[in-house]
Amino acid sequence: MQLWQNLPFAMILLPLASASLTSILKGKAARRAALTVITLVTLMAAALVIFMQGYGQSYTFMMGHFPAPWGNEIRAGMLEAVTALCFALVMLFSVMGGLRDIEHDILPDRQNLYFVMCELTTAALMAQVFTNDVFTGYVFLEIMTIAACALISARTKGRTLVAATRYMIMNLVGSGLFLLGLTLLYDLTGHLLMSNIQEKIIALSATGKYQQPLTMVIALVTIGLGIKSALFPFHTWVPDAYSSSTPTSSAILSSLISKGYIFLLIKFYYRVFGLREVVNAQVEDVLLVFGAAGAVIGSVLAIRQLDIRRMIAYSSVAQIGYIYMAIGLGTQSGMTAALFQLMAHAICKSLLFIATGGLCAASGEKRGFTSLRGAAYRNPVAGAAFVVGAFSMIGIPFLSGFVVKLAYAEAAVLWGGPRMITVLAVLAISTMLNAIYFGRTVVTLFRLSEEKIAQQQKWHSGPCFAVACAALSLLTFALGLAADPVLAAIRSGLEMFS
Amino acid sequence: MGNLFNNYEEACAIILFGIGFTTLLLHRNMIKKIIGFSMMDSAIYLFLAAKGYIAGRKAPIVVSVSVTALMLALTVRLYRRYHTLDIDEITMQARREEA
Amino acid sequence: MILIALTLLVPLLGGLLLPLLRFQSRKARAWYVEAVTLLTSALAAVLCFTHPTEELHIIRIMTPFELVLRVDGLSRVFTGLIAFLWPLATLYAFEYMAHENRENAFFAYYTLSYAATLGISMAANLFSLYVFYECLTLATLPLVSHKRDVKSIHAGRRYLFYSLSGAALAFVGVMVLSRYGAGMDFVLGGSLNGLASRHLTLLRVVFVLSFVGFSVKAAMFPLYAWLPMASVAPTPVTALLHAVAVVNAGAYACMRLVYYCYGSDFLRGTWAQAIVLCLAAFTIVFGSAMAVREQHFKRRLAYSTVSNLSYILLGVTLMTPAGMTGAMTHMVSHGLMKITLFYCAGAVLVKTGQEYVQDLRGFGKVMPFTFAVFTLASLALIGVPPLSGFLSKWNLLTAAAETGAWYGTVGIAALIISAILTAIYLMSVVISAYFRPLNPELASLGEANHDPTWRMKVPFVVICCAIVAMGLNGASVTEWLSGIAKGLI
Known part of the structure; x- marks a missing residue:
């Protein structure tokens, strides 16, 4: 047992402990504490990636050295490390980029609680990434759901309260189904640790009995997490929740919390059920169909929006559909594509939400497209960041979205047959639809007659905003230019996974 | 049919879960939704108890209590603002407010 | 290898640095831009003549997708054409853009487009071509909506949507070929692997889709509508990008797709060929007919481009070496002729402000030099010997006749009908300019000579000489191009 192997444990415990401390701090101090903690978590994740590269295999870590079933196990591999790093980075820059809006949107005496929720979300995300125990x-x-609810309703203006309530209801339905699935799983196998359950499931499926209950469990877990991550057609809570909250909350919700659920689902598929069982249960086909439908319909709905934040929210629905579509391929390359998209989209969507926050702020807190005309001249940093994000969503070369398309298409053509046609058709259609609404938005942001360009009042969102925008844009470019290391890490991580 | 009676605890738990689930999903009244959620959760504990819960952990119950508290708090805030418990009515009002 | 890198880097950096240099005077900027384009063209010319065989590997985006540049026979034709026209166009743009604003941004994107076009012409595999194709869309979008009025914003949106959608279709083709192709590189005669013979229908469907996708930039029916709309852009843009670089890039990509990826043998005689050929033939007639109807001068020329680009695509879809020769000849000669026509329209617009055909009556006296050039280019485009247009149309006609199949007849019919229509829509302008009196409300224009200055005249003269020279040396040009089509060069 080496010292660095404690890192995952520290990454969960540090934000958790700091969250309880932060709750007694005042606004400014709380902000500083939260940013410090999240930065530390990011650094630890980066260190873990480096150590992992040298170590070359996964390991389990028992909290307090109690063996199962009493102890609580953590497991870390390459995939967990990379995902944790990505999540921590996005968390850090989402909070940094939205600081001005947080000050503006949230009552001063509640601001420290907002940062508590950010830390709790970080802890919960890390726990989901690293845990080896289903309960x-x-x-x-x-915990993540509760924190998310608080993040939505933190802004007092607008319909956040209704949005938070609807979010809670849908999520409780999802959690209920998920918990029922877990209970049945426990009933079937008598274990709570992922590795033990998988052993038992392999033994069970060898006997050929209990096929139906197992399919039931897989379906329940999938639907439960699907509802929570806004898989079409369970997306109805998304537009309100993403569009009415403060930009940081929208960024965290769409790029981290929903991704956390999806990561947990992939983990269940690999570490609990085993990919083969999932494919046998034909859950994959259903995911492919719903994912493809979501990718197209989400984009169609996005075209109809007149509010930029709602448009991005619907685009999230489409992108989540995309991820599920790749999971639905049920192959290693499909899963690699899904995980790459998970990270690329996390970065890109938070970039878009943060940039939109800056653009709206420069346009008098209005979100209609007519008010946003020429906003890129009022807030050039936000404008440039939005262009990067939007082009990445369309899938322009040299940006992460393009590599996503490449990885998807490659996974699809390797598979061949009707699945290939479905995926390729969805890729083409969704690119066109994205070109319509993101292209339109980009043109709108620069739409201003020549005389007026010089007269525009410049708006400065502060250095933190600029740093966040620059960092997220750079990450988008980095994933688009040098995707091979990341893809290799995901592949080796998936091998350690099963 | 015989199996159903042999495993009556599980059958009962699943029926309770179903009732709670539909109430949470379909009822318009916020309080009834919360009751549905509580039923759903209790059904799961019943199920676990029937199966002989050995892991000796209390965490899920803690989660359930805090979620119920959060939902109730949200309901109180909604009621103060919109003076109704009907979620459809509240959504309508919120939309009107924005327009 | 260094040469290829430099050819791409000079316009790329030149464009990126332009806004940072903060030129105070128009003259300094003009010299800077002209120097960058001339240097690039010189480098490109050296590449065309020496045509080194080594490849430049730029970046591996994701295994096995890599950006690779190389100069082969077909690239030499396209690179040579743009390297010849770009500096002339820049010269013309200096005078024209004097009455437009934000020249810094304009020339920056203008130079970047040069880099993107060169990237397309030197791409060594379909993936690289696709990447540069997307880059070209983005670099030209700000040029199309440069004026920022409602019309140009709409045109820009339309252009962006059409191009990206076309690219989305083409992307499917790129990816399917990565599976069924033997390696990614362009090989004359096609590079399908053994798997392909078992997936004929799939490959043909994908071929039609990606052909239609790439031909969006070449404005083939049914996705042509962006081109006439884009004629609201400043004339140097419409001339260079929408008569030379962008549209030819589309035709060039189709050429690569047919002859270097799928291979003409794989496609000849199939329903896939029938579909694309009929679309091209229909567009030839349709574009000409629309041009006859159109009264806006620049839009009429834009419809003429729609029609003429499909001449090239017709040559491509004949799927014989002779067809490819015809396509290449017309690509070069149409580029020369159409840029001249657009420049005349631009000179009329910038000097007298007239946009509609009926207002140009009697302009032969107002702008004698401009209209002399216009007449020459018109005659060339109609196909009067010994000008370059005759050569290219002759090559296309013989190629169509040689096939001896029904689709050859379709092609010949389309070419003949379109030739008559071309004569109508161009000669009506020429005849009314020379033989009808000035419109009474424009009588004041008749008092002075409104021809442009030397900056616009130099490009006119040089390109006209090229048109005549190409027509006179028809035999050797054809021989050289058919050498490329047969893989000898």
């Missing part, structure tokens, strides 16, 4: 996974899933 711990569930507990942190619920």
Whole structure:
């Protein structure tokens, strides 16, 4: 046992402990504490990636050295490390980029609580990434849901309250189904640790009995997490929740919390059920169909929006559909593509939400497209960041979205047959639809007659905003230019996974 | 049919879960939704108890209590603002407010 | 290898640095831009003549997708054409853009487009071509909506949507070929692998889709509508990008797709060929007919481009070496002729402000030099010997006749009908300019000579000489191009 192997444990415990401390701090101090903690978590994740590269295999870590079933196990591999790094980075820059809006949107005496929620979300995300115990996974899933609800309703203006309530209801439905699935799973196998459950499931499926209950469990877990991550057609809570909250909350919700659920689902598929069982149960086909439908319909709905934040929210629905579509391929390359998209989209969507926050602020807190005309001249940093994000969503070369398309298409053509045609058709159609609404938005942001360009009042969102925009844009470019290392890490991580 | 009676605890738990689930999903009244959620959760504990819960953990129950508290708090805030418990009515009002 | 890198880097950096240099005077900027384009063209010319065989590997985006540049026979034709026209166009743009604003941004994107076009012409595999194709869309979008009025914003949006959608279709083709192709590189005669014979229908469907996708830039029916709309852009843009670089890039990509990826043998005689050929033939007639109807001068020329680009695509879809020769000849000669026509329209617009055909009556006296050039280019485009247009149309006609199949007949019919229509829509302008009196409300224009200055005249003269020279040396040009089509060069 080496010292660095404690890192995942520290990454969960540090934000959790700091969250309780932060709650007694005042606004400014709380902000500083939260940013410091999240930065530390990011650094630890980066260190873990480096150590992992040298170590070359996964390991389990028992909290307090109690063996199962009493102890609580953590497991870390390459994939967990990379995902944790990505999540921590996005968390850090989402909070940094939205600081001005947080000050503006949230009552001063509540601001420290907002940062508490950010830290709790970080802890819960890390726990879901690293846990090896299904019930711990569930507990942190619920903590994340509660924190998300608080993040939405933190802004007092607008319909955040209704949005938070609808979010809670849908999520409780999802959690209920997920918990039922876990209970049945426990009933079937008598274990709570992922590795033990998988052993038992392999033994069970060898006997050929209990096929139906197992399919039932897989379906329940999938639907439960699908609802929570806004898989079409369970997306109805998304537009309100993403569009009415403060930009940081929207960024965290769409790029981290929903991704956390999806990561947990992939983890369940690999570490609990085993990919083969999932494919046998034909859950994959259903995911492919719903994912493809979501990718197209989400984009169609996005075209009809007149509010930029709602448009981006619907685009999230489409992108989540995309991820599920790749999971639905049920192959290693499909899963690699899904995980790459998970990270690329996390970065890109938070960039878009943060940039939109800056653009709206420069346009008098209005979100209609007519008010946003020429906003890129009023807030050039936000304008440039938005262009990067939007082009990445369309899939322009040299940006992460393009590599996503490449990885998807490659996974699809390797598979061949009707699945290939479905995926390729969805890729083409969704690129066109994205070109319509993101292209339109980009043109709108620069739409200003020549005389007026010089007269525009410049708006400065502060250095933190600029740093966040620059960093997220750079990450988008980095994933688009040098995707091979990341893809290799995902592949080796998936091998350690099963 | 015989199996159903043999495993009556599980059958009962699943029926309760179903009732709670539909109430949470379909009822318009916020309080009834919360009751549905509580039923759903209790059904799961019943199920676990029937199966002999050995892991000796209390965490899920803690989660359930805090979620119920959060939902109730949200309901109180909604009621103060919109003076109704009907979620459809509240959504309508919120939309009107924005327009 | 260094040469290829430099050819791409000079316009790329030149464009990126332009806004940072903060030129105070128009003259300094003009010299800077002209120097960058001339240097690039010189480098490109050296590449065309020496045509080094080594490849430049730029970046591996994701295994096995890599950006690779190389100069082969077909690239030499396209690179040579743009390297010849770009500096002339820049010269013309200096005078024209004097009455437009934000020249810094304009020339920056203008130079970047040069880099993107060169990237397309030197791409060594379909993936690289696709990447540069997307880059060209983005670099030209700000040029199309440069004026920022409602019309140009709409045109820009339309252009962006059409191009990106076309690219989305083409992307499917790129990816399917990565599976069924033997390696990614362009090989004359096609590079499908053994798997392909078992997936004929799939490959043909994908071929039609990606052909239609790439031909969006070449404005083939049914996705042509962006081109006439884009004629609201400043004339140097419409001339260079929408008569030379962008549209030819589309035709060039189709050429690569047919002859270097799928291979003409794989496609000849199939329903896939029938579909694309009929679309091209229909567009030839349709574009000409629309041009006859159109009264706006620049839009009429834009419809003429729609029609003429499909001449090239017709040559491509004949799927014989002779067809490819015809396509290349017309690509070069149409580029020369159409840029001249657009420049005349631009000179009329910038000097007298007239945009509609009926207002140009009697302009032969107002702008004698401009209209002399216009007449020459018109005659060339109609196909009067010994000008370059005759050569290219002759090559296309013989190629169509040689096939001896029904689709050859379709092609010949389309070419003949279109030739008559071309004569109508161009000669009506020429005849009314020379033989009808000035419109009474424009009588004041008749008092002075409104021809442009030397900056616009130099490009006119040089390109006209090229048109005549190409027509006179028809035999050797054809021989050289058919050498490329047969893989000898």
